[in-house]
Amino acid sequence: MAVIEVENLIKNYGGTNVVDGISFGVEAGEIFGIVGPNGAGKTTTVESVSGLRVPDGGSISVLGLDPQRDHYEVAQRVGVQLQESRLQDKIRVHEALELYASFYDTPADWGSLLDRLGLEGKANAGYSSLSGGQKQRLAIALALIGTPEIAILDELTTGLDPQARRDVWGTIEQIRDSGVTVVLVTHFMEEAERLCDRIMVVDQGRVLALDTPSGLIKRIGAGQVIRFRPSAEVADSELSALPGVEGVLRKGEMVEIAGTDDAVHAVTSFLAQRQIIAHELRIEQNSLEDAYLALTKEGK
Amino acid sequence: MSSSATMKLAQSETRLFLRDPIALFFGLVFPSVLLLALGYFFPGFGDEPAADLGGLRYIDTYTPIAIGLGLATLGLVTLPPILGTYRQFGILRRLRTTPVHPARLLWALMALHIVVAVLALIAAMTVSIVAFDVVFPENFVAFVLVFLLSAASIFSVGLLVGAIARTTSSGAAIGMSIYFPFLFLGGVWIPRQVMPDGLRFVSDLTPLGAAVGAMDDAWFSGTVDVAHLLVMAVYVVVVGLLAIRVFRWE
Structure with a gap:
């Protein structure tokens, strides 16, 4: 069953289509990877799916809903981690989690979420005292705090050291194993190969290929x-x-x-x-x- | 969730405000400290009525000025960098992916600033009345209403700055570049009573000038000049709506 269906998505900025007719479907329970060079339209695509961008053409269906028209319902059921987004320096980890938990109808228990993400003992830490890897794991925790059916993670491991990256990979596999569908934007091929069930290769706003990792390798x-x-x-x-x-x-x-x-x-x-x-x-x-x-x- | 989310946002913003010692000092106690410093350390401030102030003492005249300065500090120094930071950090953008619209965060921030402004007002009034025998406002109800309108008009300007500032530092820079001219026209260096007519006319057209003028009238003569109220109302409606129109979530 497809939980996300995108048909011929078009997004135009300043006269050029940064997303130029992208179509794909994401199946329930899979880790779906989106890879491509910088400026390929990956982030614009997932931001359109999350309802942050209004598409200039095409259609998007998320859990059978329209991310624009049914924003509230989609936001309840889709957790998002955005590229280059951070929290206030002085907010504490548990405060951020409690705040975000109050936004959702069925919030997760933030204590067990912290344990699952390896942030136990950090509940009282200030945001600015966290390491890069801990900040990213907190971003994942905030994406999961509303017990979503889909988690969209954009460039989660950029800027992390190899150990922290591997820890985050383990976390993403856990999320999938708990039944959440994951959409992962990345530019690390090792990451995509290791984690993703299927990968969409995007360049210049178009889909170059959509296949399993081994299927993509066989093509060459x-x-x-x-x-x-x-x-x-x-x-x-x-x-x-x-x-x-x-x-x-x-x-x-x-x-x-x-x-x-x-x-x-x-x-x-x-x-x-x-x-x-x-x-x-x-x-x-x-x-x-x-x-x-x-x-x-x-x-x- | 809806009302609890707004409460949680307000609670969170309050905590963050309390953890910022600079905002706390300038937003909450600066007007009182200024009045104490003027009253105790400036010769002649608390003594004789001055003829050029229409029979008021300098400390009397400076009470509404200090209160207005407190409003300007909160609206133009504290608020815009917070909004710039939230935009720069992607906090507003992140909120847009949740069921809660980031406008709720703005309302929480505005409410917090109004509460802090009222606390700063109570502190400054207490200092003036207790330490320097300034009279209790002649028309207290009018004074409170004028104060709230003043806060709304000055915060509207701050909201407009915060609506377009991309970063913490641009919020601070634009805010400051408006703050100091506003203070000057509000009478911080030359009280409005002794301004040349032309300058006072310009002062009347600024939100802080109108605010100080109207608070001074309500406090000491119990009257209200409709022109002051009109100027402030125009800022609330025109600048406030403009801020909402041009507000960028990212």
Whole structure:
């Protein structure tokens, strides 16, 4: 069941369509990722879905409601974390949570929310004393305080250190596991690949692709790069002749072989036959980042 | 939720105000401190009636001036940077994604400022009457009504500044650039009674000038000049509506 349906969304700023006919649907219970370069229209899209922007064209349905006409009802059922939004320096964590809880018909218990988000013991801390990661987790807590069915999270982990980012990822998975549908805007491909069930790639206001992470990667071919330092001489021509191998490259003592899935088996059995040891052997698969770069380049 | 959300917003804004020592000093006690300083440390302020003040002492004349200055401080120094901050931090934008419209936050802030203004008024009146034997207002009801209209007209100007200020510092800068001319025209440096006619005419057209003039009349002669009320009402309606029209949530 689709909880968000966007049809041919158009938003115009100063004569250009920053969102230029975007359509997508978000299924209940999934983590739906929106990725794309800066200025691609990601934030404008989710802000239109949250009712902050009035679209210039197209239609948006959230839980069967219109975010403009049914603002109150949509706001009760959709929690939002906005990019670059913060709280007053002197407000305390529990005060912010109690305040936001008073806005909703069915507020969550803020104490257990703090525990879930790893902010236990911070209830009395002032906002300005929180670390970047704690501020972001508080922003998630405020997005969840109304027990929403959908949580929209925009650039949640930008500016966080790697550990804090990983902590927030764990939190997002927990939210999904508790039955909340998550819409995640990000420009970290590792984050999207790790968390999202489906990903929409947006550039220049248009949808370039919408697929599962593995589906997106498959679009650019299931490429592999096999990298190793052979214990004995081996000729490039012999390697190139192996099934599935598409190219052989030398970097000092290292050999780099690009090819399909088949190439991995062919190269390793070839080396075993010759009793050549592959030192420092690495096999790298195309990542979502490769797929993303290929897609956004194509779009240009 | 609706009324409880507004109460919670007002409560939250009150707490934040109380945690800001500068706002607390300038908003709440500055008029009283000014009156005490003038009365005790300026020679001749509390003694003889002065002929050029129409038989009033300087401390009498400065009581409505200090009260007006308190209103201007709250409206133009305290309020606009708060609104600039809330816009800059995305607090107003964030509220728009909740079931509560951010206008509620504005009303909570305005109500808070009016309550603080009344407390500052009570403090300043007490100081004047108890410490310096200033008479109790001749027409107390008229004085209170004039005070509330004064607050509304001056806060309307502050709301307009806060409606367009993008940041804390732009709110503070625009507010200050209006604050000092207003103080001058309100008679803080030269009381309106001794202003040249031309200057007093300009003063009459500003909200603080009209406010000080009307409070002075109601306090010491028990009369009210309709022109003052009209000027202030025009600010409330025109500037207040303009502020609501141009208000930017982000």
